Amino acid sequence: MIALPYPALHASHGGIWIATEDGTRSVGRGEAVRIAADTPVILLNAPLAAQRLGYADLSGLDLLELFAFLRPARFMVPTPRGLSRTLGIDGPASDAEVAPFLRRAAEAMLAIADGDWPEREGAWHAAQSLARLRWSWAPMLSQRLTRPEKAERWLFSRLPEWSEAPPRTAPRTVTLDPGAVRDQLAGLTGAGAEERDGQRRYAEAAASAFAPRSLRDSPNLVLAEAGTGIGKTLGYLAPASLWATQADGAVWISTFTKALQRQLGHESERLFADPEQRRKRIVTRKGRENYLCLLNLEDALQGGFAGRAAVLAQLVARWAAYSADGDMIGGDLPGWLPSLFRRNGSTALTDRRGECVYAGCPHYRKCFIERAARASAEADIVIANHALVMVNAARGRETGTRPTRYVFDEGHHLFDAADAMFGVALSGQETIELRRWVTGPEGGSRGRRRGLAARLSDVASYDEAGAQAIADAVDAARALPSDGWLQRLAEGQPFGPIEHLLAAVRGLVYARDADGSGEAGYGIETELAEPDPALIDATPGAAAALEQLLRPLMALGRRLEAVLDEAPDWMDGAARARVEGAIASLGWRAETVAAWLALVARIGGPASAEFVDWLAVERIEGREIDIGVHRRWLDPTKPFAETVLKPAHGALVTSATLRAGGDWEVAESRSGAQHLLHPPLRFEAPSPFDYAGRSEVLIVTDIKRGDMGALAAAYARLIVAAQGGTLGLFTAIRRLRAVHARIADRLAREGLPLYAQHVDPIDTGTLVDIFRDDPRASLIGTDALRDGVDVPGRSLRLVVMEGVPWPKPSVLHAARRLANGGSAYDDRLVRARLAQAFGRLIRRADDSGAFVLLSSAMPSRLLSAFPPDTPVARIPLDEAIERVRRLSSVASLGQKAGEHVEPEAR
Incomplete structure (x- = not known):
C-alpha cells in the first residue's frame, strides 16, 4: 500500500489528535483548525468533526465519501469501529489511536481501486466527473483506476426495465385451516425451535382476519396485543403467507417506523430462502417521495447542481446503479451520506412536489417508483407504512390492485398516522x-x-x-x-x-x-x-x-x-x-x-x-x-375507518402496547374499531419475559424540577454507573441540548461516547446504528427514539427519562382531552408513552437493565404502564446510581465487554 502524504484529524469530546507520517500528537482547537484550513486532512464524518472543532467550514478527505464511491449500496457503521470491521483491519483501542488508524484505513480503501471489485463498473467515468468537480479524493482515485477497454455500462444503461402485466384477478374466497396455520408457523420458526404457546395462539387469532367477509363495509377486524418476546412478526406472517398462497391475493403489512420495515424484510427470508423468488413475492413499498427520481438525477448530473451538491449527485448516481430498489430514505442508501453535504439538495433528487411527468419521462420504463408499484401488484406480501396505505385509499390510487387484507403492526400509532394524513x-x-x-x-x-x-x-x-x-x-x-x-x-x-x-x-x-x-x-x-x-x-x-x-x-x-x-x-x-x-x-x-x-x-x-x-x-x-x-x-380514526377499514375484507391491528396500559376500549377508540358495524375480535398474549427478575423501575425523588445542573449531573452519573449502554429520553429539545453540552466532555474523559439527536449532524437511523454497535456508547433523544428502536443485548441496559411525558397543552390536545374524559385521556397517553419507552429495555429473554425516571411527581396510577410484577422503587439518586451499577455488573457477567451486536443493514 502507498503511504499517503496527508495528515489525519480526529476530534472528539475527549480531545483532538493529528497523525502524520512522523507520528501522532494531541493539538488544541486553534492549531487543528489552522492545519485543516491549510492542508487537506483525512477525516471520518467531516460535519461531526467540524461540530466538535467549532469550525463549520471544515472539509477534507472524508473516508465516508470514499466508501460511498467504492462500495455503493453497502452498509457501514460510520465510526472507526465500524470502518475497521468493514475493511478487516485492526481498529483503534482509544481516541488517541483513531487518527493514525484513519491513515491506515485510507490506504486500505484506496487499495481496493487498484484491482477488480464488484462495483468497479462505472467507477472510472464517475471519477472523471468528480475530478472536474474538484472532489478531494478524485486525484488519488484517478491514479489507480485505469480506463476500461470496453465501454462501461453507466447508470441508465445498467438499470433494468419493468414490464406491463395483465391485471391480477380478485383473490379467491378461502378459509384457513387452523392446523395448516400451525404447520406454516412451525415451518417459519424452523425445525427444533421451541414451541411457544403464546405465539401459536396469536397466529390462530390473527388467522381470523383472513376469514371470508360476511357483510359489506364490515371487515373481520382483530385487535391483538402481543407483549415483547411473543414473536408476533412470524405469528402473523404465518396466516398472511398461507392466505396469499391459497387465495392468490396480496396482504399489505403496514408499519409506522422504517426500522420495523427493515426488520420485516429480514424476517421474510424465512418465507422464501431463494433471493430471486423473495424479490418477486415480497415487496417493500413507500411513498414516492422516498425514491430517487431518475429525471431529477439526470438534471443534477447535467449541471442542475453545483459545488458540493454536484458531488453528492455523482455519489448518488454510483449508488443508484447498484441499489436494490432506489429507496433513498431507509433503503440501501447509507443514511449518513446526505448528512455529509449539509445543505445538500438530496431532497431535490426525489419527487416531493408531485411533478412527475410519468410516461413523458425518458426514464419511465426504468423508474424505481413505477417498478415498485408494479412489483407490489404481483406480490404475495407488500411491506408498506401507515401513511402510504391511507394515501392510496383516500386518493383512490391503484384502485385496481387495492388490497383486501391488511396487517397493521405498530397499531398503537394508527391514530397519530391518521391524524397527520387527514389534517x-x-x-x-x-x-x-x-x-x-x-x-x-x-x-x-x-x-x-x-x-x-x-x-x-x-x-x-x-x-x-x-x-x-x-x-x-x-x-x-x-x-x-x-x-x-x-x-x-x-x-x-x-x-x-x-x-x-x-x-x-x-x-x-x-x-x-x-x-x-x-x-x-x-x-x-x-x-x-x-x-x-x-x-x-x-x-x-x-x-x-x-x-x-x-x-x-x-x-x-x-x-x-x-x-x-x-x-x-x-x-x-x-x-x-x-x-x-x-x-x-x-x-x-x-x-x-x-x-x-x-x-x-x-x-x-x-x-x-x-x-x-x-x-x-x-x-x-x-x-x-x-x-x-x-x-x-377530533377523531381521525373516523376517516381512517371509512377509507381503509370498511372497504377491506379483513384487518389485524397489533402491537405490544395496543391498550396503552388501559382497557380494550382504548384500543378500539384509537384503531377505528368503534366506527364499524361489528365489534372486533380481541386477543391478548402477555410477554414471556421475566421482568420481575431482570428489570426494575427506579423513580428518583430528589431531582428538583427545572434544575438543569442537577438534571445533567444525574444523567452523567447514571451513564457512568452503567458504563454506557444508556438510552436517554427527553420531552424537550432545549433540555436535551443543555444536558448534552454539560456532560459530553465529562463522559468522553471516562471513555464513554455520547451521541445526541438534534445535536450531532447525523440522521436518527444512523445514530441508532452507532449506539447498537458500541456497548460503551450512550444516546439521548426525543420521541423518535422512544418508539420503534430495537437494540437487544448489552448495548442497551439503561433507559433514563427526564420526566413524566405529559402531552403538550396545545389547542388540539385540549379539545380531545375535553371530548375524551379529561385527565383520564391524559393518563392514557402518558401510559402509552411510558410503556413504549420501557419496551426499549428488554428485547430478548437474556436482556436485563433498569428504567429510571427522574421525577418525583410520577403518579402511582400511571405505574400500570409497566409490565405486571416489575419492581418499582421510589428512591434518592445516590441509591439509584448504586442499583444501576450493581445491575450493570450482573448484566455483564458471561458477556464480553466488547460484544458486537450486528446492526441492521440500512
Whole structure:
C-alpha cells in the first residue's frame, strides 16, 4: 500500500489528535483548525468533526465519501469501529489511536481501486466527473483506476426495465385451516425451535382476519396485543403467507417506523430462502417521495447542481446503479451520506412536489417508483407504512390492485398516522408549494421545477379548452404567496389576498399569546374563535382567490378525462399513463384547495363538532418558519375507518402496547374499531419475559424540577454507573441540548461516547446504528427514539427519562382531552408513552437493565404502564446510581465487554 502524504484529524469530546507520517500528537482547537484550513486532512464524518472543532467550514478527505464511491449500496457503521470491521483491519483501542488508524484505513480503501471489485463498473467515468468537480479524493482515485477497454455500462444503461402485466384477478374466497396455520408457523420458526404457546395462539387469532367477509363495509377486524418476546412478526406472517398462497391475493403489512420495515424484510427470508423468488413475492413499498427520481438525477448530473451538491449527485448516481430498489430514505442508501453535504439538495433528487411527468419521462420504463408499484401488484406480501396505505385509499390510487387484507403492526400509532394524513393546513409553506406546482420556475429561480403548462404541453396543444384551463390556473396561482412572503409579513407589507389572510392570522396569534411563549421564541397558537375584524376582513378575498384557482383545476381534470374517453390517435399506452397520472395529481390538488376553502369559510362561522381549528405561528429558535390556519379531525380514526377499514375484507391491528396500559376500549377508540358495524375480535398474549427478575423501575425523588445542573449531573452519573449502554429520553429539545453540552466532555474523559439527536449532524437511523454497535456508547433523544428502536443485548441496559411525558397543552390536545374524559385521556397517553419507552429495555429473554425516571411527581396510577410484577422503587439518586451499577455488573457477567451486536443493514 502507498503511504499517503496527508495528515489525519480526529476530534472528539475527549480531545483532538493529528497523525502524520512522523507520528501522532494531541493539538488544541486553534492549531487543528489552522492545519485543516491549510492542508487537506483525512477525516471520518467531516460535519461531526467540524461540530466538535467549532469550525463549520471544515472539509477534507472524508473516508465516508470514499466508501460511498467504492462500495455503493453497502452498509457501514460510520465510526472507526465500524470502518475497521468493514475493511478487516485492526481498529483503534482509544481516541488517541483513531487518527493514525484513519491513515491506515485510507490506504486500505484506496487499495481496493487498484484491482477488480464488484462495483468497479462505472467507477472510472464517475471519477472523471468528480475530478472536474474538484472532489478531494478524485486525484488519488484517478491514479489507480485505469480506463476500461470496453465501454462501461453507466447508470441508465445498467438499470433494468419493468414490464406491463395483465391485471391480477380478485383473490379467491378461502378459509384457513387452523392446523395448516400451525404447520406454516412451525415451518417459519424452523425445525427444533421451541414451541411457544403464546405465539401459536396469536397466529390462530390473527388467522381470523383472513376469514371470508360476511357483510359489506364490515371487515373481520382483530385487535391483538402481543407483549415483547411473543414473536408476533412470524405469528402473523404465518396466516398472511398461507392466505396469499391459497387465495392468490396480496396482504399489505403496514408499519409506522422504517426500522420495523427493515426488520420485516429480514424476517421474510424465512418465507422464501431463494433471493430471486423473495424479490418477486415480497415487496417493500413507500411513498414516492422516498425514491430517487431518475429525471431529477439526470438534471443534477447535467449541471442542475453545483459545488458540493454536484458531488453528492455523482455519489448518488454510483449508488443508484447498484441499489436494490432506489429507496433513498431507509433503503440501501447509507443514511449518513446526505448528512455529509449539509445543505445538500438530496431532497431535490426525489419527487416531493408531485411533478412527475410519468410516461413523458425518458426514464419511465426504468423508474424505481413505477417498478415498485408494479412489483407490489404481483406480490404475495407488500411491506408498506401507515401513511402510504391511507394515501392510496383516500386518493383512490391503484384502485385496481387495492388490497383486501391488511396487517397493521405498530397499531398503537394508527391514530397519530391518521391524524397527520387527514389534517388540513392553509399555511404559507403549503400555498407557496402549490403555486410552484402550478406555475413552475419564476423569475431567476433554478431547478427542474416544471409547471402545469410544461408537464401537459402536448395534451394542451391537442385540447383548446384544456390549454385555457391551464392558463387560467397559472393566472390564479399568482395570487398565492411567493418567495419572500415571510419577510413581507414581518414588515407589514403582505402582497395578495392569501398573504393578507396570513398577516391577519399572525397578528391575532401574537395578540392572544397568553403565556408569553411568543417572547420566549417558541411556536405559538390560538384557537379559531371570535376572530378579530382584520381576520374577518381578509377572509372574502382569500376565499375568492382560492375559488378562482379551484375552478380551472377542476375544469382541467374534466378535460383530461374527456381526452381519455376520446382516445385520439396519438394516445398510446404511455400517453394514457401520463394523462391518468396528471388526473390523479390534479384531483389531489383540487381536493386540497377545496379543503382550504372549507377552512376559510369556518372563519367567522360556526364551529364543527367533528373538527378542531386553530391559528398558529411556527418557529424554530425564535425564527418564524410558517404561519397558517389548521384543521384536524377530533377523531381521525373516523376517516381512517371509512377509507381503509370498511372497504377491506379483513384487518389485524397489533402491537405490544395496543391498550396503552388501559382497557380494550382504548384500543378500539384509537384503531377505528368503534366506527364499524361489528365489534372486533380481541386477543391478548402477555410477554414471556421475566421482568420481575431482570428489570426494575427506579423513580428518583430528589431531582428538583427545572434544575438543569442537577438534571445533567444525574444523567452523567447514571451513564457512568452503567458504563454506557444508556438510552436517554427527553420531552424537550432545549433540555436535551443543555444536558448534552454539560456532560459530553465529562463522559468522553471516562471513555464513554455520547451521541445526541438534534445535536450531532447525523440522521436518527444512523445514530441508532452507532449506539447498537458500541456497548460503551450512550444516546439521548426525543420521541423518535422512544418508539420503534430495537437494540437487544448489552448495548442497551439503561433507559433514563427526564420526566413524566405529559402531552403538550396545545389547542388540539385540549379539545380531545375535553371530548375524551379529561385527565383520564391524559393518563392514557402518558401510559402509552411510558410503556413504549420501557419496551426499549428488554428485547430478548437474556436482556436485563433498569428504567429510571427522574421525577418525583410520577403518579402511582400511571405505574400500570409497566409490565405486571416489575419492581418499582421510589428512591434518592445516590441509591439509584448504586442499583444501576450493581445491575450493570450482573448484566455483564458471561458477556464480553466488547460484544458486537450486528446492526441492521440500512
